Amino acid sequence: MSEHQPKQKKIRPPRSFGWMAEYEDENQLLDAARKVRDAGYSRIDAFTPFPVHGIDEALNIRRTRLPWFSLVAGMTGTTVALLLQWWTNAFDYPYIISGKPYASWPAFIPVTFELTVLFAAFMTVFAMLGLNGLPKFNNPVFTDPKFDRATDDRFFLWVDSRDQYFNAEKVRELLEATGAKAVEEVWEDDSPTEVPKSIYAGIAVLILITLIPGAIVLNMRNSRSPYPRWHIFFDMDFQPSRKAQQPTTIFADGRVQRPPVPGTVARGELGPNDPFLLGYDPEGVAMGKGAAVNVQMVSYQQENSASQEPIEEPPAPPPPQPDTSAADDPQASATADASSEQAGEAPSKPAGDQAPTTAEDEGDAGAGPAAEGEPNYAWLERFPLPVDAELIEVGRREFEQNCAACHGLAGYGDGLVSRRATELAQGYWLQPTSLHEQRIIDQPVGRIYYTITHGKGKMAPYADALTPRERWAVVAYVRVLQRSQNARPEDVPADADLASARGDDTTNR
Amino acid sequence: MASIAVSEVDNTIDTPGRRTPLVTGDQTYASVTHMVSRISEESQPLIWWLTFAVAFPSLLMFGCLIIYLFLTGVGVWGNMSPVFWGWPIVNFVFWVGIGHAGTLISAILYLFRQNWRTSINRAAEAMTIFAVICAGTFPGIHVGRVWFAYWLTPYPSLNLWMWPQFRSPLLWDVFAVGTYASVSLIFWYMGMIPDLATFRDRSKSRLRRMIYGILCLGWSGSSRHWMRYEKAYSILSALATPLVLSVHTVVSFDFAVSQLPGWHTTIFPPYFVAGAIFSGFGMVLTLLIPVRAIYNLKHLITPRHLDNMCKIILATGSMVGLAYVTEFFMAWYSQNKYEYDTFVFRAFGPYWWAYWIMFTCNVISPQVFWFKVFRRNTILMWIVTIFVNIGMWFERFVITVTSLARDFLPSSWGYFSPTWVDIGMLVGSFGLFTTLFLLFCKYLPVVAVSEVKGVMSQHAHAEHRHGHGGDH
Numbered sequence: 001m002s003e004h005q006p007k008q009k010k011i012r013p014p015r016s017f018g019w020m021a022e023y024e025d026e027n028q029l030l031d032a033a034r035k036v037r038d039a040g041y042s043r044i045d046a047f048t049p050f051p052v053h054g055i056d057e058a059l060n061i062r063r064t065r066l067p068w069f070s071l072v073a074g075m076t077g078t079t080v081a082l083l084l085q086w087w088t089n090a091f092d093y094p095y096i097i098s099g100k101p102y103a104s105w106p107a108f109i110p111v112t113f114e115l116t117v118l119f120a121a122f123m124t125v126f127a128m129l130g131l132n133g134l135p136k137f138n139n140p141v142f143t144d145p146k147f148d149r150a151t152d153d154r155f156f157l158w159v160d161s162r163d164q165y166f167n168a169e170k171v172r173e174l175l176e177a178t179g180a181k182a183v184e185e186v187w188e189d190d191s192p193t194e195v196p197k198s199i200y201a202g203i204a205v206l207i208l209i210t211l212i213p214g215a216i217v218l219n220m221r222n223s224r225s226p227y228p229r230w231h232i233f234f235d236m237d238f239q240p241s242r243k244a245q246q247p248t249t250i251f252a253d254g255r256v257q258r259p260p261v262p263g264t265v266a267r268g269e270l271g272p273n274d275p276f277l278l279g280y281d282p283e284g285v286a287m288g289k290g291a292a293v294n295v296q297m298v299s300y301q302q303e304n305s306a307s308q309e310p311i312e313e314p315p316a317p318p319p320p321q322p323d324t325s326a327a328d329d330p331q332a333s334a335t336a337d338a339s340s341e342q343a344g345e346a347p348s349k350p351a352g353d354q355a356p357t358t359a360e361d362e363g364d365a366g367a368g369p370a371a372e373g374e375p376n377y378a379w380l381e382r383f384p385l386p387v388d389a390e391l392i393e394v395g396r397r398e399f400e401q402n403c404a405a406c407h408g409l410a411g412y413g414d415g416l417v418s419r420r421a422t423e424l425a426q427g428y429w430l431q432p433t434s435l436h437e438q439r440i441i442d443q444p445v446g447r448i449y450y451t452i453t454h455g456k457g458k459m460a461p462y463a464d465a466l467t468p469r470e471r472w473a474v475v476a477y478v479r480v481l482q483r484s485q486n487a488r489p490e491d492v493p494a495d496a497d498l499a500s501a502r503g504d505d506t507t508n509r
Numbered sequence: 510m511a512s513i514a515v516s517e518v519d520n521t522i523d524t525p526g527r528r529t530p531l532v533t534g535d536q537t538y539a540s541v542t543h544m545v546s547r548i549s550e551e552s553q554p555l556i557w558w559l560t561f562a563v564a565f566p567s568l569l570m571f572g573c574l575i576i577y578l579f580l581t582g583v584g585v586w587g588n589m590s591p592v593f594w595g596w597p598i599v600n601f602v603f604w605v606g607i608g609h610a611g612t613l614i615s616a617i618l619y620l621f622r623q624n625w626r627t628s629i630n631r632a633a634e635a636m637t638i639f640a641v642i643c644a645g646t647f648p649g650i651h652v653g654r655v656w657f658a659y660w661l662t663p664y665p666s667l668n669l670w671m672w673p674q675f676r677s678p679l680l681w682d683v684f685a686v687g688t689y690a691s692v693s694l695i696f697w698y699m700g701m702i703p704d705l706a707t708f709r710d711r712s713k714s715r716l717r718r719m720i721y722g723i724l725c726l727g728w729s730g731s732s733r734h735w736m737r738y739e740k741a742y743s744i745l746s747a748l749a750t751p752l753v754l755s756v757h758t759v760v761s762f763d764f765a766v767s768q769l770p771g772w773h774t775t776i777f778p779p780y781f782v783a784g785a786i787f788s789g790f791g792m793v794l795t796l797l798i799p800v801r802a803i804y805n806l807k808h809l810i811t812p813r814h815l816d817n818m819c820k821i822i823l824a825t826g827s828m829v830g831l832a833y834v835t836e837f838f839m840a841w842y843s844q845n846k847y848e849y850d851t852f853v854f855r856a857f858g859p860y861w862w863a864y865w866i867m868f869t870c871n872v873i874s875p876q877v878f879w880f881k882v883f884r885r886n887t888i889l890m891w892i893v894t895i896f897v898n899i900g901m902w903f904e905r906f907v908i909t910v911t912s913l914a915r916d917f918l919p920s921s922w923g924y925f926s927p928t929w930v931d932i933g934m935l936v937g938s939f940g941l942f943t944t945l946f947l948l949f950c951k952y953l954p955v956v957a958v959s960e961v962k963g964v965m966s967q968h969a970h971a972e973h974r975h976g977h978g979g980d981h
Contacts (some may be wrong), residue, residue, distance in 0.1 A: 049538060049707070050963040051735040053970070064737045070744050076664055088663055090670035097676050110681040110759050114688040116753045121745055125699050128741035132734040135726035142729070148710035150730045151703065151959075153538035233580070236654070470654040 014186040017140040018161040019171045020147070021180035022154055026052045030153035032178035033058035033166040040172055041275060042238030043160035047141060047150040069127035070120045077119030140186050158186075254437075276384045277468050279449035285380030385469065387476050395477030398470050402462060411435035411481045430458060440481050448475045518886045520813040521885070531625050531964055532807035538630055538962050541809065545704075545956045546711050548804045553951055554862030556803055557770055561947050567940020574933050575650055583653055585930040591916040592925040594625070594909050597651040600935055602905040603788070604942075606642035607688060609636025610789025612693050615700065619742070624967070625817055628809045628961035631704075632800065633793045634697040635953070639945040640792070641690045641940045648682075678762035684760035692752060696745050702728050703738075704954035710961035747905055757785040764908065770851040771912030774839065780832035784904060787825035787871070790818050791897030796946060798891045807958050810886060819884040822897060829904075831981065835866060847917070863907050870900025 023029045036044055037060055046055055055061070072316055089095075090102035100107060129135070141158065143149050157180070159171050167186070175183045182394045242248055242256040251258070260266065385391070400409060408414040413434040421429040421470050433440065440448070452471045455461035460494045462471065483491070520529050532541065578585055588595040611634040618626040652658050660666075661683050663673050673680050705725035710720035710928040728734070761781035764772040794815065801810040856864045872898040877883045883890060910925045949955070 046732040047730040048732060048735065049730060050703070050959040051739050052732065053967065055732045059732055061733055061736050063799050064740050064742045066737055067744060070748075074748075085664060086674040089675050093670070093672045098676060100676050107676040110678075110755070110762070111675055111684045113751070113755060113761075114681075116685040117692060117748050117755075118688040121695060121752075124744045124748070125583075125695050125743045128699070128737045129726065131737050132730065132731075134734070135723075137722060137727045139727060139729050151710045151728075153709040154541045160557050232656075236582075300516065477919055 014163050016168065017186045017188060018163075018166075019159045019175060020141065020144065020174040020184050020186050021157045021170070021178065022149075022182040022184075023155065028179055029157060030054055030058050030158050032175070032180065035178055036157065036174060040165050040448060041159055041163050041171075043163035043166075044159045045160070049151050049155075050321070052155070054501050061178040064131065066124065066127055066131060070124045073123030073127075074116045074120035077116040078112055078409075082108060084115075085111060085240055117300060122336070131362060135198070142190060144184060146182065146184070156183075160439065184428055210309075268488055275380055275446070276472075279446040279453060280379050282375035282377075330368055375450065377446070377450070379444035380451070381444045383445055383472060383476065385472055391469075391473045392476050394470060395473035395480070397465055398474050399481075401476045402465060403474065406432040406459070407435060408432075408484060411478065412485075421440035432459070435478055435481060436485050441486065445472075445479065448478055520811050521816045526884045528968055529813065530968065531628065531811065531813065532809060532810050532968075536808060536965070541961055541965070542707060542711075544806065544959055545810065545880070545954055545958050546708060548950060548955055549708065549952060550711065550713075556802055557947060560943065564940045564943035564947060567937050567938075568944045570933060571937025571941055574937055575646075578650055578930065579655055583651070585928060587925060587927040587931050589923065589925070591921045591923050592910055592913045593927055594913060595712060596906075596927055596931040596935060597647045598904070599905045599909050601644050601647035601651075602760055602909070603902045604640045604938065606757060606785035606788045606901060607792045608637040608640035608644060608689070608693070608789065608904070609757060609782075610793045611635070612641075612689075612696065612749050612753045613786055613789065614793075615696060616746040619746045620750060624813055624964045627957055627964050628811070628814055628962070629793065629797060629818075629956075630805075631697075631700065631957040632797055632949075632955055633701065634693065635949045636792060636796055636946065637693050637789075638690070639942050639949070640789075641686065641693060642945065643771060645686060645690060646936075646938065647687075663697060671971075672831065677683045678766045681759045681879070682763055685756050689752060689756040692745075692749060696749060699738075699741065699745070700957060700960075701954060702726060703730065703959040704957060705729065707958055710878055711809060729947075732777075753968055754782055757781040760980060762914075768865070769912050770845070771855065771908070772845040774836065776832055776835055776839070780829070780836075783825050783828040783832065784901060785869075787822060787829055788897065788901035790822050790825065791901065794818050794822070794890060794894040795898060798887050798894075799951065801831075802887070804950070804955065806956065809961060815887065816884045819878040822894070823878040824876050826871055826897070830872030833872065844959050851912060851915060854915055855907060858911070858915075860907065860914070863903050863911070864936055867900050867903035868908050870896040871904060873900035874900065911955070 021032065023032060026048065029048065029052065033046055037058060042060065044059055046052070046059060069357070085108040086103050088474070089104075094102045096102070140148075141156075146154075147156065157178075159166070159173065159175070161168075170186075172183055180368065208304050229237075244257060246256045247254050248256045273282050275281045337492075399407075403411075404415055406413070406415040408418070411434065413432040416430065418429075420434050449471055451459070452466070452474060453461060453463045466474065520531070520533055523529050536544075586595055586597060611630070614626050614630045615634045618630075632763070649655065649658055652661075660669070661673060661680065663675075663743075690826060704726050705721050706728035709718055709725055711719035714723060756779040758781065761777035765774060765777035799808055801807055837852055837856075840848045843849070874893050876890075877893060883893065914925055915922050919920070
């Protein structure tokens, strides 16, 4: 520690910085500090191994401005976080996630809190160091080897030579009078203050080394090379899995794509031509008013007319079902949308998704109701399976489980859901269709089956909930309901048991 | 002068009207300085080198495994459908939880003026930093394409034209753990500045003096500096207190904001925070019991300190137990069959062993701290803390893996099996943690010397006042 001793070789005598008194106890230090303060000195300080309680008052140390720095930094953190999140997620790159609004303030709170703490904490530490003038590696007090105990077990009182009342002798006397263990004058540190050149050079080399990777990346990004890209993770860039249509050596036929496993059915390919599953005969001819056009043909023409605007060709031949008009069925376009979703299950039906456009385009041209998106098929007029009491019983069960909630137990469109919606006076609620409307009664069984399978308007498709046989059973039960609710006197057998008929009626309603 | 005339080390008993000493054995300021500084100044004991000889190769293995992971892909782990969050996330949550005790001791106990914290806060903060380093490693290497991990930061990218998604708990987690790591680091460093100056002033060699001189930023011990330093310490404590509670809260959001039965519960934030404090104190004791024995710090880290920590472990362990029971109650009370089945599966399904290891270690084993003999005998205490560590790892395992293993579709149910890489990485993370802690013991002040001296001074004043009939 001899290097800290002031060297006397210099021509200029070393400058005195002040006087320092050493104490063994924090209480002695406090008493001394009060005496020195009361003597009128203001440029005084104490150096202690731990914060001594009461020293602030004894030395007249003013309160620090530090909390204001923390407060401002914390508020800056809050603002930065909110602006950052709003800018990035609500303004510059808005996208919906989990149905939340773009500016989801509650979801922004955690990051806002974290950044507030982050900014305030860093500012607190750096402002503390800055206000303390740290880091400061040459301090005149360090010149005295005795001072090393200021961080161990000794307490030092310091009077600066720049104090306005400073007088070296008086200060020494005052300090000695306080019972100091030692009183010493502190001299200027005349050891070289410049950092050695080699340290600067070392730092410069380190900085240059850290710049090398970045420089290589920059160079690579801004230059051309005859060589292919360098792949660090080769199997990430060239994955062993094969793409479609590529050859392979794994399979005997050399093809990547595999045929379906025997016995499997692809989605939408179950019995594509089975009227039992479809509700219509795909090979048959749609029976319409004066039109005997193949279904396929109709759909082609609809596609054409939809893609060509303005229409130059005559519109598609009007399909059947003249009894269904646009006014009757306000859900026409919705129907088309719903049925287009089911495209996978009805491969040969007309291009339903283009039908609404056609309808609007051709509305004035006097096109038929087919333009509303009504499917135009050769509907089955007869049940494709034997109808017996057991089937009707299945139909009753499934109808009451699946259909009656809306359509009502007797099919008048007055199910519980409908009644509740009417009670709540929801303006947008459409009464479910009564199954006893004439147009429903007139519909072929295949048409009703098709509606159950694919849904219509607000009604969901029931293909997932009911097997084809159950759907046909429901159709049969619908027919039973229609027959029962629209019965003519001659339907009643002469020997009918009226009492049991009444009983049936009450259970159905 | 500030010596405390208590030779008997039993300071776990409070005598009315007398302040119980927190530093025993007739210490002076100089003897306290010496007791701590000599750890770094003298050569390390044999046990240090033996531990280092185990820990450092584990750390190297960890590094090699990470390189292997990078070059091969995340398939080297046992993460497999449906358990996509396997051991890496378990280890992450485990280590983050451990990292809670340090800042809790430094900040919350400081605000509550719990003076006994001064002997243990430095080591606990160091443990926090090292645990958070271990924790931060796992999500960092878990992202799959690690070379794009910087996409998590919100920077204006000319290539992506995209920003991070601030409505996701996973991004909150990045900010929470990042803030916690940096604030804990700066808090720890700031607390160490005066003690680094002590090291500087005691240095015999010029190099050592220069290095510690730079590290302590030229600290002189000026009273003006101390005043701002103490103010900064209070502000940091006030900032770190909500921060420490927020970190595990946000980590629990990673789970709770999802809609998985077993994860989607509002109890998670307090439950995770209690578990974090529990595991953190468990790890503090696991480390400090050997440290105080090896470095002979029994007069600074006294039986009273250990006793207090055991009581905190007992309290938080019971809170965790309450959380486990509450989860089951809610699963039953909600009458949500998926929630209910998840919990029945946890306790009685194929993972029953993990659940009951967790329950036994976390809830039952700390109950022994009701008895004084366990709070006095350091060996028994150490064994219990090992159980606490095991139990808390299994808690993270149970929460993460059992909830994922049973997907909604029974066809997707699975059973998680770790690979040798998983096991190696868990061991390797302990190697990283232990290596850092050993280096900390060797090079940095293990006890906050200046704060202990401050407490000694206060105590001496209190005794002084007491002796004079309480006059001011």
